Amino acid sequence: MLSDGVVTLRSWTEADAPAIVDCVADDAEMAGWLDRLPQPYTIADARLYIEHDGEETFAVTEADSERVVGSLGLTWQEPAVAEVGYWLRADARGRGLMTRALLLAVQHAFAKGANRIQLRADPLNAASCRVAERAGFTSEGMLRQAHWNPRLGRHQDWVMYSLLAHEAAADPDRG
Numbered sequence: 001m002l003s004d005g006v007v008t009l010r011s012w013t014e015a016d017a018p019a020i021v022d023c024v025a026d027d028a029e030m031a032g033w034l035d036r037l038p039q040p041y042t043i044a045d046a047r048l049y050i051e052h053d054g055e056e057t058f059a060v061t062e063a064d065s066e067r068v069v070g071s072l073g074l075t076w077q078e079p080a081v082a083e084v085g086y087w088l089r090a091d092a093r094g095r096g097l098m099t100r101a102l103l104l105a106v107q108h109a110f111a112k113g114a115n116r117i118q119l120r121a122d123p124l125n126a127a128s129c130r131v132a133e134r135a136g137f138t139s140e141g142m143l144r145q146a147h148w149n150p151r152l153g154r155h156q157d158w159v160m161y162s163l164l165a166h167e168a169a170a171d172p173d174r175g
Helices: 014-024 028-033 043-051 097-111 126-134 165-170
Strands: 007-010 056-062 068-078 081-088 116-121 138-149 154-164
Touching (some): 014 043, 014 068, 056 097, 068 097, 097 116, 126 154, 154 165
Parallel strands (some): 081 116
Antiparallel strands (some): 007 056, 068 081, 138 154
């Protein structure tokens, strides 16, 4: 478990399945950006998400209430490179919670030996881009028309962001 006193990252449990459904099921904005989210979203989908192998996933909770507000996952591309992805429930957005969660995940990944943490965000998803930038990630450029998103009915561009271990170490105020 990782916490900064405002948000906590912890492992998912099967008991979290209803909370995941509550976060995801009726969020049209999230479903648009994340076209791999099944729609409609069910308890069975949430259980599959919790059991998913190959990614280190965390429930993002409010530290005081323990209410699930989102998810953050690290996929190890190779031993020293991790890619991060995240989502946040609609009523928790705009409060800096995901930036805090991302900073905790960054500390965790660097402590596990990562040299590079990267993430991709659609440049039209301003909130996701802001999270990356506020957490100190650098935009490396645009991956043009990198993904066909049938829900949006278009090819998505992705901004590739990264944060390197020496950059995080050089900034004592980060995290």
